[in-house]
Structure formats: C-alpha cells, structure tokens
Amino acid sequence: MKFGVPLGLLHPAAWKDVAVAADELGFESMWLPEHLVFTTDLSTAHYPGATSPGIKPGTPLFDAPAYLCWLAAxxxxxxxxTAVQLLALRHPFVSARAFATLDVVSAGRAVCGVGAGWYRGSGTRPGCRSRAGGARLDEAIEVVRRLWSEPVVAHSGRFYSFPEVAFExxxxxxxxxxxxxxxxxAALRRAALLCDGWISMPHTLASIRPRLAALAxxxxxxxxxxxxxxxGSPDEVAEWAALGVERLIVRPWTRGRDAVAHLTRFATAYGxxxxVAPGLTAAGYGLTPRRPRPDRHRLRPDAPVGPGLTRPHGVVRRGDGRWCRRSARPPGGCGGGGGPWAGRRCRGTPGARPMSGDGGGHGRWSRAPRR
Structure with missing residues (x-):
C-alpha cells in the first residue's frame, strides 16, 4: 500500500516542514487541492459528508502546480x-504547461488529479455562465494529453479550437x-474511460464500497x-487493499502543529x-566515492622546481611545503570552505595564525593582528 499526505488540510505555513518530513519518512505522495476564489455566500460551500461549510472565504489560496514546483526543490x-485541479477553468495550454513544468523540475514526480469540483462557487469559468463543466473537463483532458505526447497538435472541438501548435x-x-x-x-465514468485512476472523497471502508462497485x-x-x-490501525490496510485500493491519503494528526510528529509515528507504526538518499550506499550508510577533481593549479610532480633550481615566475610555496601557482589563491589570500587554500597561511605572512587561536570556527587563517 502507498500512503499520501494531504497538505490542503494544514495551514500553508506548515506545508514546507510536512512535505520534507513526508519525503524523508517514506510517504509515497503529497497532495494539494485547488480553488481560484471563494465566494462570501457560504450556501454554495457544502462539502460532501459534512454538516458545516467546508471553507472560509478568507482561506489563503495558491496555484497548486506552482506551489508544488517549489516543494519539488x-x-x-x-x-x-493535485487533489484535484479544476482543469476546465483554464485553457488546456495553461494547464498542460503547468504540469509539464512540474514534471520537468521534479524529475518525473508529477501526478495530475483533475475534477469538476465539489464547490459550486468556483464551478464555472470566470465570466462564463455555462455550467457544462463535465463536458469541458473531458475535452480539456483529451487536449492536454495530446500536448504532452504528440509532436504537433491541432484541435477543433466543442469548447477549444486552435491551429497546429508545437508543445515543448x-x-x-x-x-x-x-x-x-x-x-x-460522471466522475466515475471519467476515471474508468478517460483517466488512469480514481481519487475518492474522504471515506471509510463501509462508505466506499458502493462507489467501488459502481466503478468496477x-x-x-x-x-x-x-x-x-x-x-484505525495497520490491520485495516489489508482490507483496503482487498477492495482494490492502491493508495491511501491519510491524516494522522488532529492539530496542524503536531503534523510532523504524528507523521513520524505513523511511518513507524505502518512500516x-x-x-535511500542520493550519494549513499544501498545499506543506507557510507558515502559513494566521488571522482576526484584535478587540481588545475598544482604543479606536475616532474616540474623543474625544487632545491637548487630556479623558481618559475608566479610560483609560491604553500604552507604544506608544496609548490603552487600564485593565481591559485582566492582573492584576499585566505581559503575557507574546503578549497585548496583552506587552513593555509595567508599570503605567506610569517606568524599567520587562526583567528581567536582556533580558526574562528570556520577553518580560515588570518594575518596576526597588529599590537
């Protein structure tokens, strides 16, 4: 079973920490909802299965694919x-570009969840009175999939028409x-016939069975x-899998401030x-050896520099006794951060010593202060 995390049920200030924790703990996916606006008339905001309005007009809203691009980094x-993107509210060019960008910057981790939307307040295109949202969504799905896969695309349909274009x-x-x-x-037909799967609303084992039967x-x-x-418990996961569910989006926290701690407990309890982090071995420890980088400034071992020989112009002796071209030193003469001059004497000054006697906490060497 794969487990996902719903970021939309948290304050946006917590999204970064929860996303990083989910990635490190082994959660398979994270999901953002999408709305363009919320109306102040809450009579249109009845969330399925809830007795109170599912939103507040002042709730912060973000462009979901754009925010996911930031989390990808x-x-x-x-x-x-996205769970889900209201694809019919935009031209397919805009939606196709957003998810293609997300997939590129995330190295192939995008999942495009789409829907007509439960919230009637944003169920129509801005400035449009037509409510043919389902039919428009079906055509938009067709267009974006062609843009993602075909070299050139021309389309003439009920809602969208455009001449031959390239999409890269x-x-x-x-x-x-x-x-x-x-x-x-209609949503189940869309999932079964046009898309690669179905995303449910919040369910229990008992409530989802009729919908799964209709989908089958x-x-x-x-x-x-x-x-x-x-x-309820790890034992319940097998029952979900027996129904054909391959991914569960879970919310193990009750308060947003405790989300990371509860995700950690969930990851432990559910195994x-x-x-494995990049650069680690399969066993999860020990760095993979990197290919050594040549030191362009270091003289060759057979270079004619040494006792009894004339020192070439622009060559100086480093603190470890080796010879190096003067241009190898960074501006200011001090090297920090692990470069070739890290921990070396500055400009060959006699008596140079680390700041405060111990390198100042950053391994750099500095000229001894004047007395």
Missing part, C-alpha cells in the same frame, strides 16, 4: 499531485498520470486512490521505509 522522492518540453514521464476525482456517476461495473482494475482520514 525541497524534496527528492515523494510524488507531487514534454513531461519527463512518458505517460504523466491523470486521475479523476469526484463521486458522481464500468471497468475492472481501475487504480484507486482513497482519502482515508479515519484509518514505511525511508528512501
């Missing part, structure tokens, strides 16, 4: 998905996964991602395996 293994770069993944979210019959009648073996916020 902070992580190395975890997949980055393509996503890193040969087939960027598109998952359909939603609980309606459309097509068997559809990959399922389920939001399981009430997951998540931290990924």
């Amino acid at each position: 902070l992580t190395s293994h975890v997949k980055l998905g 770069p393509k996503p890193v993944q040969p087939h960027l996964p598109v998952l359909a979210g939603g609980e309606s019959d 009648r459309l097509r068997s073996g559809v990959p399922v991602t389920a939001h399981a916020y009430e997951l 998540l395996t931290p990924p």
Whole structure:
C-alpha cells in the first residue's frame, strides 16, 4: 500500500516542514487541492459528508502546480499531485504547461488529479455562465494529453479550437498520470474511460464500497486512490487493499502543529521505509566515492622546481611545503570552505595564525593582528 499526505488540510505555513518530513519518512505522495476564489455566500460551500461549510472565504489560496514546483526543490522522492485541479477553468495550454513544468523540475514526480469540483462557487469559468463543466473537463483532458505526447497538435472541438501548435518540453514521464476525482456517476465514468485512476472523497471502508462497485461495473482494475482520514490501525490496510485500493491519503494528526510528529509515528507504526538518499550506499550508510577533481593549479610532480633550481615566475610555496601557482589563491589570500587554500597561511605572512587561536570556527587563517 502507498500512503499520501494531504497538505490542503494544514495551514500553508506548515506545508514546507510536512512535505520534507513526508519525503524523508517514506510517504509515497503529497497532495494539494485547488480553488481560484471563494465566494462570501457560504450556501454554495457544502462539502460532501459534512454538516458545516467546508471553507472560509478568507482561506489563503495558491496555484497548486506552482506551489508544488517549489516543494519539488525541497524534496527528492515523494510524488507531487493535485487533489484535484479544476482543469476546465483554464485553457488546456495553461494547464498542460503547468504540469509539464512540474514534471520537468521534479524529475518525473508529477501526478495530475483533475475534477469538476465539489464547490459550486468556483464551478464555472470566470465570466462564463455555462455550467457544462463535465463536458469541458473531458475535452480539456483529451487536449492536454495530446500536448504532452504528440509532436504537433491541432484541435477543433466543442469548447477549444486552435491551429497546429508545437508543445515543448514534454513531461519527463512518458505517460504523466491523470486521475479523476469526484463521486458522481460522471466522475466515475471519467476515471474508468478517460483517466488512469480514481481519487475518492474522504471515506471509510463501509462508505466506499458502493462507489467501488459502481466503478468496477464500468471497468475492472481501475487504480484507486482513497482519502482515508479515519484509518484505525495497520490491520485495516489489508482490507483496503482487498477492495482494490492502491493508495491511501491519510491524516494522522488532529492539530496542524503536531503534523510532523504524528507523521513520524505513523511511518513507524505502518512500516514505511525511508528512501535511500542520493550519494549513499544501498545499506543506507557510507558515502559513494566521488571522482576526484584535478587540481588545475598544482604543479606536475616532474616540474623543474625544487632545491637548487630556479623558481618559475608566479610560483609560491604553500604552507604544506608544496609548490603552487600564485593565481591559485582566492582573492584576499585566505581559503575557507574546503578549497585548496583552506587552513593555509595567508599570503605567506610569517606568524599567520587562526583567528581567536582556533580558526574562528570556520577553518580560515588570518594575518596576526597588529599590537
């Protein structure tokens, strides 16, 4: 079973820490929801299965693929998905470019979860009174998949028409996964016939069974991602797997400030395996030897410099007795941070010593102060 983390249920200030923790602990994916605006009329904000409005008008909103691009730079293994992106609210060029960019900068970790949206307040395109959101979404899925895979694309449809265009770069993944979210019959048909899987709303084992049965009648073996916020114990995971669920999006915390601690406990209890970090051996320890870099400034062993020989112009003796070209020294004469002059005497000054007598905490050497 793969486990994902829903960032949208946390304050945005916690997203960075939770994303990094999820990546290091072995969670398979993390997910962001998407809305463009919230209306002040809360009568349109009934979240399925909830008795109170699911949103507040002042909730901070971000562009999900753009924010995931930033999180991609902070992580190395975890997949980055939307749950879900309101694909029909934008032209397919915009959506295709956003997810292609995310896939490139994340080295192939993007997952495009799409849906018509549960929130009626953002269920239509800005400035458009038509509510043909499902049909528009289906056509948008078709267009973005063609843009991601075909050298040139021309399209003439009910909602979008454009002449032949090229779209580069393509996503890193040969087939960027598109998952359909939603609980309606139309959403299940979209998941079974147009997309690569289905993303459910929050469910329990009992509540998800009817939807899974309806999905199986459309097509068997559809990959399922389920939001399981009430997951009771590790023993329950096998029951979800028996229903055909391959990924569970879990929320093991009750307060956002405790999210990282609860993720750590969850990873231990459910046997998540931290990924092997780049540069480590398969056993998880010991650095992989790097290819040594040649020192362009060091003289060859057979260079005619030594006792009884004339020193070439521009060559000086380093603190360890070796000869080096003067240009090898960084500006200021002191080398810090592990360079070839780290810990060496500055400009060959007699009596040079580390600042405060111990290198000043950074390994640099400095001229002795005047007295």
